[in-house]
Amino acid sequence: MEVNITINGSEHASDVEPRTLLVDHIRRTVGLTGTHVGCDTTSCGACTVLMDGKPVKACTVLAAQADGSEVTTVEGLKGADGLHPVQQAFTDDHGLQCGFCTPGMMLVGASLIAENPDPSDDDVRWAISGNLCRCTGYINIVKAIRTAAARVAESSNGS
Amino acid sequence: MAAPTTPAEIGGIGHSVQRKEDARLIEGQGNFLDDIDLPSTLHMAILRSPLAHARINGIDSEAAMALDGVLAVVTGDLMDQHGLAWMPTLSGDTQAVLATDKVRYQGQEVAAVIATDPYIATDALELIEVDYEDLPPITTPQQSLEEGAALIRDEKEGQTDNLAYTWETGDKGATEEAFAQADRVVTLETHYPRSHPAPLETCGIVADVNSVTGQATIYMTSQAPHAHRTLFAMVAGLPEQNIRIVSPDIGGGFGNKVPIYPGYVVATAASLLIGQPVKWVESRTENLISTGFARDYYMKGELAVTDEGRILGLRVNMLSDQGAFYSDAQPTQFRAGLFHVVTGSYDFPAAHIDCKGAFTNKAPGGVAYRCSFRITEASYLIERLVQNAAYEVGIDPAEMRLRNFIQPEQFPYETATGFVYDSGDYPTALRTALDEVGYEDLRREQAEARAEGRLIGIGIAHFTEAVGAGPSRTYDIAGLKMIDSAELRVHPTGKAILKLGVKTQGQGHETTFAQIVAEVLGIPAIDIKVEHGDTDHTPYGLGTYASRSTPVGGAATAVVARKLADKSKKIAAHLLEAADEDIELASGVFSVAGSPDRSVTIQDVALAAYTNLPEGMEYGLEDVTYYDPPNLTYPYGSYIVVVEVDPDTGVWQVQRMVALDDCGVRINPMIVEGQICGGLTEGFAMSAMQWITFDEDGNCIGANFMDYLVPTAWETPKFELLATEVPSPHHPIGAKGVGESATVGSPAAFVNAVIDAVAHLGVRNIDMPVLPDRVWAAIDEAS
Structure with missing residues (x-):
């Protein structure tokens, strides 16, 4: 299925399997590996990203659920004027x-x-x-x- | 604390230099194992046994093979055709890579799927049919050693029972004599439960074997890449020059990433057979149920004491639960690690320890979880015993310790089990911590609270560790001596690269090891790049665990830097037209004794090393050192915990935690304190909540972070840190190592505090983790 997610200000339109987790999409499809996976039960938070400004655990969000949203990963924290x-x-x-x-x-x-x-x-x-x-x-x-x-x-x- | 001898811009020993590794990590540019994405990588998933003990009658992988995207299903039979169905363990046993005959614990590796995509590999696991025949599971070491217990290791030649090993140390006769002279014998039976290091990053591998050249590049979450290269060569029969182990950024190790796990062997074999890179990254559940458990010792300690509170002797009987294979990661000659340190910080003449290990239907492992080998178990036992002895004799637990401490003038001190402690001032450490916590006032408050029906407890632990293995005459792993190395190259512009045999997992080696060089040569720490983890590009070493990086690798770094300082002085003498012996070096400036205005800098000398040398000297400014430590180092500390226990629920809250550590010279105080805070938290975790248990069928309870409770920021107490600094006399810079002290010392302090709150009721033991229901039951039983 087609999903369109804005990650760190850039739009990423991709064809993903419906079951694809947001964290796998970010890491494997988009290639941003700063978001980590530390467990499989939504317990550890290593995969936390901001979705429309709110922290979510990207191992428990499907890429499909993030369709149309703005996602910020660690790679997007730094601004034009330097480190956050x-x-x-x-x-x-x-x-x-x-x-x-x-x-x-x-x-x-x-x-x-x-x-x-x-x-x-x-x-x-x-x-x-x-x-x-x-x-x-x-x-x-x-x-x-x-x-x-x-x-x-x-x-x-x-x- | 000694003041730094170098200015801040050089950043030698004693400066809280900001960490160099942070820059990449805070921008998401770290390079962890799962971030490695080689072209054409295949993905591996492992099928694990749902049963703790069962015979395998057959494996049908046809449906899995038929799934689109699956390239191979690897079984034990296939591994067996290549002689790789079994592998040696670090403790001289053998361990199944993929089960061929039967499964011996829940989570054991049975088959592996290699597929083009990790989701497909996991899908295929569901399609593999294994025909299991139930066998009776054995879930405790006591059951295991009973007459008639099912034989777990029936494949092992000569094995007729479930005994894994026996070990004994100390002087039995002298100990019996000591006990005969005692006014009383204080006994404590307690279990140090099974735990798991659970680093936030699980274990993993990317094996890239080129079937044409035979070159095997193996990216691996490895705390000991060089040792792993050699073991790979031995196990897989690959020529060692063709093996390159690269241990990238590691997301915490704590001992979990020391052993070689079956998944590594299967992925490497699969890459060799298929000719493409194969990646395997554990899930959290796989991590918790199959790799690297720790502890699990049933301990009975007896202390012979006089009515004046003098300790005369110690007797220990232990039984360890080894799981299905004896695979403790420890020096070869040590069956129960360095448990000898159980004599603790006390001066008494006799001790005897008797230990057995038993096979059970549980995962193997036996790693030293954030401690030197079996040191936490030993430290915990003696510190619990000493507190109970104080209660029985009727003196204060702090006073009990002060009466029995090894005194500063007794160092070097040989213990009753033959360890030679290097240095320390225990009375000052304990008194400083007692003053800080306001001990006497606290005891008064405790008495007042009791009168009101409130339960306050004050727990002390004064631990001594034995770290930095170790001297080659005694310490080896699989025959490899536990030396370590450093190679230092100073470039013509005065910048340097330091290459290490040890490997960071978050301890900050890239910063602290540069500081050691900065201290000696005066090259600013920021100008020194530290390289580690890649066996093609670093000198040999046994790796980072058991707090050995600073004691061994740090010593090698200081020694190699001093070698270059000696050569540099000769070059400086040549440049300054002075005699070699007149050259003095301080903070990177070489000057002539008596004429401080005649000087050159280390940067001048570095350039001259490639351009303008004294006659007959070899060009370049680089060297390598392999360091064989003359002794272990013995860090110590005094920890005091204050808790309040709710008598109605058994819930306890930490009110204060004062931790004084003496790790000798502190290279980077900020990093040292960071290590201590982390270690205290893990000690708190083990005392309060963290354990791996099994039901009677051998199902692992604690297979994920919802059942295996590790502390969050919300539960974690706040800590007050103190320091003293008694250098190690035999370490080149006087440092002792600190990464594990707090995990070793703090569990006894937390547990002693809870016991102290209810000791007046007669409670002398609550096993870890000290869960509220256990506390409540202990109060209920006592009253």
């Missing part, structure tokens, strides 16, 4: 180790900040509780997302 504040904060605050969960974590973080410009520690922990990390113990992930929020707030106050 979440990306910068993840490296500044040592929010990643192996890096496998990182794309999903950053996308959830970016989405949280867009909705809640001043998230508390618990706000962040709750927001990322659908995303597993086995390396960091989460402390620096939480810190990074809060750092990014503070920087975004600071730059919008300053402008």
Whole structure:
């Protein structure tokens, strides 16, 4: 079947099997491999992408369901003026180790900040509780997302 | 902490240099195994046994073969025709690659489909018919060793029962004597349950064997690519020069990516036979049910103590559940890993350990999950025992430890099991942690809370690890000595490339190993590229596990950098027209002793190494070092956990977690703390929720992330980190390794805290994971 999905601002029209998962479509058809697969039960969140601005687990969305939507993957986080504040904060605050969960974590973080410009520690922990990390113990992930929020707030106050 | 000796722009030891590996990972440009997409790649899916123990009477793969897109269905019989139906394990056993006679655990590999598309490969699995004949499953090691138990390893010559191994260490006579002198004997029987490392990325392979040239390029989630190359050569009979193992970015390992799994062998054989690349990536369920479990020791520890709280001796009896094959990833001469470290941080003269392992109808594995071999089990047992001994003697658990610690002046200290601890100051570590947590006030609050019917518990663990295997006289895996290597090339413009035998899985080697070179030579860390994981392009080494990267590979890096520093000094002397012995090197500047204005930089020297040498010197500035450590290193720490237990539900919440670690010199404090936070979380996980269990039919409970609970950000406690720094005297830069300390030390602290909350009721043990229903039952039984 024909699906038309805008991924990171580019339109991708493809003929896919109806059963194709969005994550496989992104990784194998479109060739963007920053979105990862860590489980098969929608538990780990490594496959998180933003669909029309909301985080979804792309292993549990069919490519067909994403037809007509705008999808943002980790490759689309960076803007014309450089890294997204979440990306910068993840490296500044040592929010990643192996890096496998990182794309999903950053996308959830970016989405949280867009909705809640001043998230508390618990706000962040709750927001990322659908995303597993086995390396960091989460402390620096939480810190990074809060750092990014503070920087975004600071730059919008300053402008 | 010692202050860094290099300026921040050089970024030597002690600087929290930002990680070089982050740039690609935060932009989705990492290169993980499943991201590798070679032209004409075929996809493999594995058919696994639904039964724990059954004879295979036949496999019908006709319908699967008929499916469009399927190229081959590989069975054990086909593998057998190539002599590959069985493979050796790292512990000297053999393991089925694809079952030929019977299946011995649920999830065992029975057949593999090779297809043009992963969806088709999975579809085809449904079309394979296997005729199984049920056999009685054995799901505990106790059952397994009973008289008349069904023989699991009936194919193994000379095997007449289900005993996998026996092991004994220490001095039995001296230990009996110690126990005869004791005022009391404190006993603890507990199970360290089966767990799974579950790195977020599962295991996988892309095998690309060129049938014309014989060149096998094998991309593999491998913590030990060089060792795997040699083992592939031995197992598959491929010439080693034709095998190139490439371990790309790895999404966490924690021991899960040390063994060679059947899927790797089948994919490689399939690629060889078909002549196209074959990719196999485990599903999460496959990962959890078939590869790399850890722990599963039933332990009985007895401590001989005096009424003054002095420990006189330790006796341990253990039974390990090995699953269907004895495939522990551990040094060959060590049947239960480095369990010797069970004497912990304490000075006492006698210990004896007796251990048996049994085959059961469960997955094999026996990996060291984020710990050196069997260190977590050992550390857990002694720290639980010491706390119980304190209760029985009637002294405070902190005081009990302080009375028995090995004292700083006793190092190097030979333990009752023959390990020689390198360095430490245990009393300072524990006292610092006690002060930080406000121990005396907490004990008061605990008493007040009890009077109100609230249950507060304070748990301590003071662990000592044994990591960095290891000295060649004792340590080998399959005959390969556990040395490791570093090759350093300084280019004419003063930039460098460092090539390692070890392999990162997230620990940050590309940053920290560059910092070691920066420390010695003064080349900025940012100018040093670190290459690892590709066996064609790096020197030999046994890989990254058991916290051995810094102790062994890090030592090799320091030594090779020093070799180049020596040569560089000679070149500098030539450039400065001074005597070799008058040249001093600090932060990349070579100056003449007494005339600091006469100097050249490491960049000047690097250029001269290719352009302007003293007479008779060989051109170039590069070298390689193979490091054979003289001893293991012994990191340690004092962890204190405060919990509150709800007496009505058994639910416990962590209120404080203070973790003091001494890992010797810290190369990059930021990365060290990151490692500790991760390890503490995994320790918390094992104490609170994470375990792999089986029902009586041998069905694995915990086969996905809905049943195998790993902590999310919501459950994970917050940690307060502290440090002391007693360098290792035998390591070139005084570092000891830290990646696993927190996983080793923290489970006992968490469990001790819960026990401490209910100890006044008489509770002395709750097995891990300390689930609320277990806590509730313990309270109920005690009251």
